[in-house]
Amino acid sequence: MPKRVVPEERRRRRRPTRSGRVLSESLIVETALRLLHEHGSAGLTARRLGLALDCDPSTLYRYFRGMDDLTLAIGDALIGRALHGWRPAGPWREDLRAIGLRIHTAYLSHPQAAVLTASRVSGRANELAADEAVLDVLRTAGFPLPEAVRVYHAFIDTTLAFAALDAASLALPDAARRADEDMWHSAYARLPAATHPRLAEAAPLLAARMVTSAYPTALDMLLTSAGDRLAGPS
Amino acid sequence: MPKRVVPEERRRRRRPTRSGRVLSESLIVETALRLLHEHGSAGLTARRLGLALDCDPSTLYRYFRGMDDLTLAIGDALIGRALHGWRPAGPWREDLRAIGLRIHTAYLSHPQAAVLTASRVSGRANELAADEAVLDVLRTAGFPLPEAVRVYHAFIDTTLAFAALDAASLALPDAARRADEDMWHSAYARLPAATHPRLAEAAPLLAARMVTSAYPTALDMLLTSAGDRLAGPS
DNA sequence: CTCCTTATGCCAACGCCATTGACCTTACGC
DNA sequence: GCGTAAGGTCAATGGCGTTGGCATAAGGAG
Numbered sequence: 061m062p063k064r065v066v067p068e069e070r071r072r073r074r075r076p077t078r079s080g081r082v083l084s085e086s087l088i089v090e091t092a093l094r095l096l097h098e099h100g101s102a103g104l105t106a107r108r109l110g111l112a113l114d115c116d117p118s119t120l121y122r123y124f125r126g127m128d129d130l131t132l133a134i135g136d137a138l139i140g141r142a143l144h145g146w147r148p149a150g151p152w153r154e155d156l157r158a159i160g161l162r163i164h165t166a167y168l169s170h171p172q173a174a175v176l177t178a179s180r181v182s183g184r185a186n187e188l189a190a191d192e193a194v195l196d197v198l199r200t201a202g203f204p205l206p207e208a209v210r211v212y213h214a215f216i217d218t219t220l221a222f223a224a225l226d227a228a229s230l231a232l233p234d235a236a237r238r239a240d241e242d243m244w245h246s247a248y249a250r251l252p253a254a255t256h257p258r259l260a261e262a263a264p265l266l267a268a269r270m271v272t273s274a275y276p277t278a279l280d281m282l283l284t285s286a287g288d289r290l291a292g293p294s
Numbered sequence: 295m296p297k298r299v300v301p302e303e304r305r306r307r308r309r310p311t312r313s314g315r316v317l318s319e320s321l322i323v324e325t326a327l328r329l330l331h332e333h334g335s336a337g338l339t340a341r342r343l344g345l346a347l348d349c350d351p352s353t354l355y356r357y358f359r360g361m362d363d364l365t366l367a368i369g370d371a372l373i374g375r376a377l378h379g380w381r382p383a384g385p386w387r388e389d390l391r392a393i394g395l396r397i398h399t400a401y402l403s404h405p406q407a408a409v410l411t412a413s414r415v416s417g418r419a420n421e422l423a424a425d426e427a428v429l430d431v432l433r434t435a436g437f438p439l440p441e442a443v444r445v446y447h448a449f450i451d452t453t454l455a456f457a458a459l460d461a462a463s464l465a466l467p468d469a470a471r472r473a474d475e476d477m478w479h480s481a482y483a484r485l486p487a488a489t490h491p492r493l494a495e496a497a498p499l500l501a502a503r504m505v506t507s508a509y510p511t512a513l514d515m516l517l518t519s520a521g522d523r524l525a526g527p528s
Numbered sequence: 529c530t531c532c533t534t535a536t537g538c539c540a541a542c543g544c545c546a547t548t549g550a551c552c553t554t555a556c557g558c
Numbered sequence: 559g560c561g562t563a564a565g566g567t568c569a570a571t572g573g574c575g576t577t578g579g580c581a582t583a584a585g586g587a588g
Contacts, residue, residue: 066535073535073584083537106575116538118577127575179462181474181504183481188490195492209499214515217508221455228413228458236362240415247417248425256422258429265443270415274451278516281448285515288522309555309565317566340546350567352547361546531587538581545574552567558560 066122079114085123088113089133093170101172101231134170135177139186142166143193152201153283159194160219160279167223174227178220191216203290211286218282222275244270313348319357322347323371326364327407335406335465338365366418369411374420376400377427386435387517393428394453394513401457408461412454425450437524445520452516456509478504 076082091112095103106127110117124130142163148155167174181187194216198208229237244267253260310316325346329338340361344351358364376397382389401408415421428450432442463471478501487494 071535072586075536075582075584077537105573107573117575118539119537121576122536179459179466180470181477183477188481188485188493192490192493195496199492205496206499209496209503210511212496213500213503213508214512217456217459218452218512221459222451224462225413225451225455225458233362236414243415243417247422251422256426258433259422259426262429262439262443262446265440266447269443269447274447277444278448278452278512281519282512282515284519284522288518309553311566339544341544352568353566355547356565529588533584533586534582535584536582539579540577541579542577543575546572548569548571550568553565555564556562558562 077113077115077119081114083113083115083119083123085133088120088123088130089137092130092134093137096170096172100234102233104172128176131173131176134173135180136182136184136186138166138170138173138177139182139184139190143186143190146193148193148197148200152197153287155197156194156215156283157279159190159197160215161276163190163219164223164226164273164275167227168230171227171230174223175231178224178227201290203286207289211282214282215286218278219275222273222278226273226275241271311347311349311353315348317347317349317353317357319367320371322354322357322364323367326368327371327404330368330404330406330410334467335409337406338410365410366414366416368407369414370416370418370420372400372404372407372411373397373424377420377424380427382427382431382434386431387521389431390428390449390517391513393424393431394449395510397424397453398457398460398507398509401454401461402464405461405464408457409465412458412461435524437520441523448516449520452512453509456507456512460507460509475505 071084074082074084088109092104092109095108095112099108104127106117106120109120120130124133142165143159146159146162149158167178191212194212195208198211199205203211229240232240244263248259248266249263251259251263259266308316308318322343326338326343329342329346333342338361340351340354343354347353354364358367376399377393380393380396383392401412425446428446429442432445433439437445463474466474478497482493483497483501485493485497493500
């Protein structure tokens with residue numbers, strides 16, 4: 061029933077909960093991240109969060125407009141962590157590879173938030189800094205502007221797309237995730253060669269490979285193609 | 295409470311619902327797709343589906359083990375539509391490009407469903423057929439088995455990842471989607487060159503390009519890299 | 529130091545949701 | 559046409575997010 065959520069910086073009164081704990085936006089976000097880690101994708105509920113913070117679930121609505129607002133706040137924190145401390149260090153290809161893997165890893169460490177935020181354009185500081193860094197690596201490497209933009213677009217969207225896809229698998233309820241993974245050992249592994257010869261011969265390799273992320277492979281293929289263009293018509 | 299769901303092809307009795315409608319797996323899936331279009335990706339619930347089909351929600355459990363099983367069936371239907379009528383026709387590169395674009399297009403035509411299903415592995419008929427087709431194109435082109443599996447993995451996951459990413463944007467509420475798109479004309483276009491020189495110089499190109507899908511570009515880069523390997527060490 | 533205002537925590541309730549067990553009815557194989 | 563069990567329906571369970579009303583204590587004003 062709070063019509064209005066008081067922004068964190070305007071908060072004056074800090075009234076402790078019945079257990080003596082003083083709440084804050086960042087405390088709630090940190091606790092939410094912990095819950096997601098401990099209890100899996102279904103582990104973040106207002107009720108459970110209230111339990112962990114020893115406050116009533118409805119109290120959270122004094123800090124966020126709803127669970128969705130809370131999730132966005134969590135996602136915003138992720139972007140900052142991904143590139144925290146990164147500096148360009150080597151050849152452009154290594155730098156881009158490092159940036160991509162950092163973003164991918166950061167999102168996958170909190171899959172539930174990643175699923176909701178990977179497809180959004182926030183225009184906030186950390187997002188701008190990441191984009192500037194990618195473009196700078198490409199331009200410094202000698203890519204002409206239109207080509208740099210082309211590669212940037214493919215690079216950043218491939219990275220975010222894989223982050224979202226791989227995060228979605230991790231964010232599934234345990235039962236569903238296991239069922240999806242087992243599929244490569246069950247349905248795919250037992251196909252008759254008569255109807256599915258190509259899948260039959262590939263089954264063992266698929267069972268080993270498909271449970272991993274294709275992002276490193278796809279990223280390398282993308283960088284190889286970009287390198288061809290840089291070297292080729294120069 | 296149905297311990298066991300009777301597979302569609304073994305169904306003998308077709309008892310109509312109280313309103314006289316005869317249910318079937320495909321009727322349920324089609325209705326679910328319609329609901330997703332009308333009510334958004336959170337709009338598919340057993341209750342609403344029961345309302346639309348004029349049957350009790352629990353009846354659905356005679357056809358699917360649960361809502362998760364239903365979403366897998368929806369995803370398989372999308373893949374089926376994507377490759378309906380497709381036949382290998384030309385050089386492997388054209389064939390793969392066609393398959394990828396068909397899948398991408400099919401998913402984007404049902405964004406709300408795509409968001410739910412793009413990251414799942416169902417092992418159902420249409421999914422198997424699509425995978426068999428991709429592997430067949432690669433093997434016929436002369437890729438050795440391990441390399442074919444590598445390219446297959448990167449190809450199919452890149453395609454599904456972009457389908458999910460692009461679908462997520464389309465599935466956003468109108469206001470949020472427009473806000474995301476305008477970002478490239480507002481925040482990004484007005485950055486001072488002092489702090490973000492690379493973004494500043496690229497802004498006009500970004501505004502034109504970032505509102506489109508990077509999938510065609512990324513796909514071409516992937517296929518180019520695969521082609522290099524096929525031609526190179528042969 | 530006291531008083532008043534109101535921010536903020538708490539309680540109870542609402543209306544969703546998926547899922548299940550028991551029941552009942554009717555379509556189909558014989 | 560009869561017996562069986564497939565398949566539709568009902569009612570109930572325990573979760574969820576969210577909200578209106580209320581109680582209380584924090585912190586500024588004097």
